[in-house]
Amino acid sequence: MARPLGPVRLKKASPVTLAIGAVFTILVLYFLIGSSAPDFSASRKASAASHPLSPPTSPFRKSTGGGKPKAPPVAHYNLNNVTITSDPLGNRENILLLTPMARFYQQYWDNLLKLSYPHELITLGFILPKTKEGNAATTELQKQIAKTQKSGPEKDRFKSIIILRQDFDPPLQSQDEAERHKIQNQKIRRAAMAKARNSLLFTTLGPATSWVLWLDADVIETPSDLIQDLAAHNKPVIAPNCFQRFYNTEKKAMDERPYDFNNWQDSPTAVELAKKMGPDDILLEGYADMATYRALMAYMHKTDGLRQETVPLDGVGGAALLVKADVHRDGAMFPPFSFYHLIETEGFAKMAKRLGWQPFGLPNYKVFFFFCLFLLGGRMLLLTGR
Amino acid sequence: MLPFTSSGSKVVPRHHVSGYSNGYPRGNTFEISPHRFTPRGTTPISRRRKRLFVRLGIVAAILFLFGLITWNGGSVLSVLSLGLLSSSDDFQLETVRYYDLSNVQGTARGWEREERILLCVPLRDAESHLGMFFSHLRNFTYPHNLIDLAFLVSDSKDRTLEVLTESLEAIQNDVDDNQHFGEISIIEKDFGQIVNQDVESRHGFAAQAPRRKLMARARNWLLSAALRPYHSWVYWRDVDVETAPFTILEDLMRHNKDVIVPNVWRPLPDWLGGEQPYDLNSWQESETALALADTLDEDAVIVEGYAEYATWRPHLAYLRDPYGDPDMEMEIDGVGGVSILAKARVFRYGAHFPAFSFEKHAETEGFGKMAKKMQFSVVGLPHYTIWHLYEPSVDDIKHMEFGDTTGQWEQDKTKLQNIALQDKKEKEAQAEKKAEAQPAAQAPAQGQQKVEGKQEGAKT
The missing domain is CATH 3.90.550.10 (Spore Coat Polysaccharide Biosynthesis Protein SpsA; Chain A)
Structure with a gap:
């Protein structure tokens, strides 16, 4: 008896098995084809650099193909065409947002995401110390970055992000408050901070940046139009007033108080004090035995004052600071040494002035600092010291 | 396979070990088919319909996937090649860069490092x-x-x-x-x-x-x-x-x-x-x-x-x-x-x-x-x-x-x-x-x- 040709069906597959198989096939196909997971719009892809050796202020095309890598191209950058105007949005100017970070606060990141300036024009730069705390902050930061850049909506994704790790050890943080606030220790601490800021600035300031926004990692609340608002003044260096929301135990309610005392106008007393100092001594704000009588912007705030009001400044703080990239390109940096008896951000204001750029402040435009009962230590002492 | 060839059996085996029933030599091949084959009857109409649905579903899913990829700017070629052959304009954007500055300190023998x-x-x-x-x-x-x-x-x-x-x-x-x-x-x-x-x-x-x-x-x-x-x-x-x-x-x-x-x-x-x-x-x-x-x-x-x-x-x-x-x-x-x-x-x-x-x-x-x-x-x-x-x-x-x-x-x-x-x-x-x-x-x-x-x- 002849047996018909063809396979013999030993066991019949159920439709359920088939359906599962189909689903798996689709998944496999999806991962094979659609593995270029974060999709970027054509305009973003067009502006990307073609080689990993390129300014980190723009993304680069990661070649998915193998083969021998090609020699990097000859890249032209015409800095005459980089505009810095009061209408950054209209001219599609690139912002470099720089943050030296020791701790990661979720509110900081959430506030960044809320910025209304187009994120495809914002490059973020971070520098973190290589300490236990810094490592933890880096992990947190990278988690949030992956969430935003890989799976977040495209409008939330930033143009590019640079994470740097410091190459020097932060000065020993003594737990003893009095020790920490000795002027000599303050100088060491701020010199380290200045080095971190400079390292971050000069390695990331590419040829396309128009504005540099310095925002401290503990600034957790800003108006969402911060960049547009500050740039609208078209000043070389401009600082909003930094406040802190805190729980007022007397009033039993949330309250606000001035926080950053590095924004000031010079006083004759301070000038006299500086004259008597040794070449490497620095003049610090907020020490009772060194009363400077400088006019602090923190105290110029009026609740009914105009938000647009500007005042010229001689010293600035780094909590929030918008700087024209040209100021930094001319060489204005954060001196890690005594520069006219000033250091770090205050020294930066002086250096900018030496280069012919006048810093300004906005006493009635507020940004807010992180508040935590356990973290009050440091700056509180500055407050009471006066 | 052939239980009938026990040495003690007095019955003549119906199928000789060395050949098929039709007399062709069997050789050393292995055979698992049953000796008698009953062709299946026609599949019930309900099962056929179910199968049709499954097939339609698969086709629809593939079409949907294909459409999704091509519509998002991917080329037909990249789909057909399953992404293994990437064309020159097919790339990923890398937006995040990480650098440890302590690796770039500069030493006396930089060319070796x-x-x-x-x-x-x-x-x-x-x-x-x-x-x-x-x-x-x-x-x-x-x-x-x-x-x-x-x-x-x-x-x-x-x-x-x-x-x-x-x-x-x-x-x-x-x-x-x-x-x-x-x-x-x-x-x-x-x-x-x-x-x-x-x-x-x-x-x-x-x-x-x-x-x-x-x-x-x-x-x-x-x-x-x-x-x-x-x-x-x-x-x-x-x-x-x-x-x-x-x-x-x-x-x-x-x-x-x-x-x-x-x-x-x-x-x-x-x-x-x-x-x-x-x-x-x-x-x-x-x-x-x-x-x-x-x-x-x-x-x-x-x-x-x-x-x-x-x-x-x-x-x-x-x-x-x-x-x-x-x-x-x-x-x-x-x-x-x-x-x-x-x-x-x-x-x-x-x-x-x-x-x-x-x-x-x-x-x-x-x-x-x-x-x-x-x-x-x-x-x-x-x-x-x-x-x-x-x-x-x-x-x-x-x-x-x-x-x-x-x-x-x-x-x-x-x-x-x-x-x-x-x-x-x-x-x-x-x-x-x-x-x-x-x-x-x-x-x-x-x-x-x-x-x-x-x-x-x-x-x-």
Whole structure:
């Protein structure tokens, strides 16, 4: 008896098995084809650099193909065409947002995401110390970055992000408050901070940046139009007033108080004090035995004052600071040494002035600092010291 | 398989082991089919319908997926090739970069540790020197793929930019892979002509400060646009160096100093003395100069080599011994800009070329001062010499008139001062006219002649 040709069906597959198989096939196909997971719009892809050796202020095309890598191209950058105007949005100017970070606060990141300036024009730069705390902050930061850049909506994704790790050890943080606030220790601490800021600035300031926004990692609340608002003044260096929301135990309610005392106008007393100092001594704000009588912007705030009001400044703080990239390109940096008896951000204001750029402040435009009962230590002492 | 072949059976097996029922030889094949086959009946209508639905579902899913990919800008080809063959425009965007700066500290043997160098070259109307410069570039023994090139072309009226681009593209397309350099950036920025280009004002003493400040700005713009987190070293090189060892990068690096410069001389025709110190900006600070600095205005800039400021500083250039140990080091305070090798860390921490009067100095000399202030080591190599191009210029003709080219600094000093005094008298009338237009501190110096050979690292 002849047996018909063809396979013999030993066991019949159920439709359920088939359906599962189909689903798996689709998944496999999806991962094979659609593995270029974060999709970027054509305009973003067009502006990307073609080689990993390129300014980190723009993304680069990661070649998915193998083969021998090609020699990097000859890249032209015409800095005459980089505009810095009061209408950054209209001219599609690139912002470099720089943050030296020791701790990661979720509110900081959430506030960044809320910025209304187009994120495809914002490059973020971070520098973190290589300490236990810094490592933890880096992990947190990278988690949030992956969430935003890989799976977040495209409008939330930033143009590019640079994470740097410091190459020097932060000065020993003594737990003893009095020790920490000795002027000599303050100088060491701020010199380290200045080095971190400079390292971050000069390695990331590419040829396309128009504005540099310095925002401290503990600034957790800003108006969402911060960049547009500050740039609208078209000043070389401009600082909003930094406040802190805190729980007022007397009033039993949330309250606000001035926080950053590095924004000031010079006083004759301070000038006299500086004259008597040794070449490497620095003049610090907020020490009772060194009363400077400088006019602090923190105290110029009026609740009914105009938000647009500007005042010229001689010293600035780094909590929030918008700087024209040209100021930094001319060489204005954060001196890690005594520069006219000033250091770090205050020294930066002086250096900018030496280069012919006048810093300004906005006493009635507020940004807010992180508040935590356990973290009050440091700056509180500055407050009471006066 | 065949249970019937038990030896004890008396029954004749129905199927013989050696053959099929149809009599064909069986051979050694293995057979699993049942001996009798009952064809299946037709599938029930319900099951057929179910199967149809499943098939339709699969087709719909595939179509949907296909449509999704092609609609999002992917090509049909990339779908068909399952993403394994990626076409040239198929790429991923990498938006996040991570760098640990402690990996780029700069060590004495950078070429072994693959340390990247940023080579910075400021250019201005330099077309005629580019050929020579590129021959130096090709000859560098430091691995080319570890050298990133950055050029700043400013206020140029000749074909500097075109020639530069052509030369660089030629190198990157070279058949020899070892010639290819790393990242190459050409940066254009015009600062505008602050100083008149006629010889008198360009080399006059009063013009020096604004000129040096402008040069400093140019250098800072170049550096800030080109320095990356992956650089361990930064090398500044002027385009008009005529002779330098091919191994200069390794030679300077071996000293493992934060900032290091070689001695810079220039050859002269025999009738001018054969050779001459060129770069007088590398010097050690002197008491005289410090005292002088204290008397000057905040914005004044001390420029070496002018009789107005007799600083009596020991110059690297004048300490050269042609037979001396090329590895000998000398601590210096001001540096010249012809050839500076510095650790990138120096610039990362904030040292730059002051475009203002920093402790009465600007540009490269100010950079030396600032690096010192930041406690970096700044050294010069008095007996390791590179040679700057010699171009017979108006300066040299003047220099000839003054005669002395032996390079005896002390002798020069007295002569210079005499000459300067003479000149001053001659040009007094002229000076007074111009004095009103000059800043107070510089006014008395106006009108005097530059009397020493060309001094600056900065050329036009």
